[in-house]
Amino acid sequence: MMFKLPEYIPPDFHTEHFAGSPDVHTEPAPKDGVVPENFYATSIFPEYFKIDGHWILIRESRMDCVVVIEDGLPHAVEFRNVKKGDAVVIGRSDNGETGVYVHQNAFNRNFQDNTDNFAFRMNNSRETAFSSDYDRLYDLLRYEKDHGYVVWVLGPAAAFDYDSRNAMSSLIKSGYVDALFAGNALATHDLEASFFHTALGQDIYSKCSCKNGHYHHIETINRARSSGSLKNLVRDYNIRDGIVQACLKKDVPMVLAGSIRDDGPLPGVYSDVYQAQDAMRAYTRRATTVICLATQLHTIATGNMTPSYQLVGGVVRPVYFYTVDISEFVVNKLKDRGSLSSESFITNIQDFVVNLERHLLGNG
Missing domain, CATH: 2.40.420.10 (conserved putative lor/sdh protein from methanococcus maripaludis s2 domain)
Structure with a gap:
């Protein structure tokens, strides 16, 4: 359809x-x-x-x-x-x-008028069936690829798994990502995976911890700071895989907002929260769909600066906002902060990304 x-x-x-x-x-x-x-x-x-x-x-x-x-x-x-x-x-x-x-x-949404006043399972939970939600999202993203502007908000978990990291990279390369928001950690561990096949010292496929693996993310940051920019790092070390590399290759803007707990940070990470907010705002002004994966604070920040509508070509259209996390508390937190238009998937975000990539790109 x-x-x-x-x-x-x-x-x-x-x-x-x-x-x-x-x-x-x-x-x-x-x-x-x-x-x-x-x-x-x-x-x-x-x-x-x-x-x-x-x-x-x-x-x-x-x-x-x-x-x-x-x-x-x-x-x-x-x-x-x-x-x-x-x-x-x-x-x-x-x-x-x-x-x-x-x-x-x-x-003018087509609500069901034949439902009872009382019914079970009206809100999303771990037990919710998301099959129809996935199908709607597939259709939406195919539409948005040509007609919209899709902003993704990623937690580092997107880079912790071999398959989800590859799937996210494929979605970027295939035009399903127009801008990416994240913190220092997402970019650091994605680049760590390019160098060492690890994230925080753990193999991203086997989950085996490596000897001296706790050095890997710091070594990655040091190399990046030595190169002076992420673009130079990818060039200097001939990096050919990963989320950061895909964004740079496709000219997808990345807004990396720092936090008090960051190591390094990587070059290009905003250390001033208001500069980071202004940078994010430049893209939420254009967003027609936002998808947030396993990052509570970045999700709330993005949700609070994203309206429920957008004016595109003189036509008012809705902005679709998705939160995805394994925790019910996290996906419901945004609604508590006022973003009532958000929709949630309560699932492992690695499985979510792989699902999207397989259906959208036919790799299943």
């Missing part, structure tokens, strides 16, 4: 309720990084702002931002990026009465 995006049904702004709404009210920011009292904060949903008598959908939105009106258009701006004098929207109402309207349930 060919994938088809759900229809977006915009609000009817000709009704009396909306026609009588005032324009949004703004107040100037008193100083850089500080906004007026009673500021309005954005959600993940499509939001309209009445400006000069016209309802305008905010583009490139993200949760927990303020809205700045500039040149007659609304812009979602992080608090830290607000400049003194910016026209910041104020008011906490979002039903249209103050010139702000949040449009929830905007997509």
Whole structure:
């Protein structure tokens, strides 16, 4: 079955309720990084702002931002990026009465109308059957390859297994990855696998620990720092496999955000969290599908800056957001943080990646 995006049904702004709404009210920011009292904060949903008598959908939105009106258009701006004098929207109402309207349930999804009010297993768990979820994801990714922008968020577990590492590399080379977010660990252990066939000193196929294997990731980092960049490292050592090599070969941007526990780190890893956030934001602005594998904090960070919709070619479409982890707690954590549109697979992420690659590329 060919994938088809759900229809977006915009609000009817000709009704009396909306026609009588005032324009949004703004107040100037008193100083850089500080906004007026009673500021309005954005959600993940499509939001309209009445400006000069016209309802305008905010583009490139993200949760927990303020809205700045500039040149007659609304812009979602992080608090830290607000400049003194910016026209910041104020008011906490979002039903249209103050010139702000949040449009929830905007997509015409075909829900089942014949289900009982009470039913078992309505939420995902370890016991959930994911067969139909996989089939929908296969169709979605085939569509997105030509029409969308897919961001992957990877934990190091993606590189710990021989088959999943190869599968992820194949997906990158085949055009199913448009940008990749990770930490220092994912790139380090992927490159360690290229040099030593290990991750944290353990063979990525047999799982046997190697003598002095605990040196391998540090040796990898040292070589990378000596080369000066990951691109130079791949060239200097003629690396021909792995996730990092595939991204560099396909010009897939990687945002590697550092943490307090990192060794090294590798060259190119962001040590400033706000620089990392800005770098990630450049790609979540374009994302139409996001897939997060076994990395709780990076998943939450990405989810909190990804809206539930995207405007592509003048058409409003949903942004699909998937979390994949063996832990029910991890996949549910993002919903607790406000990203209600996320869908989850509770499974071993290595098996998940191999499944995708085999079905999408016919290698099964």
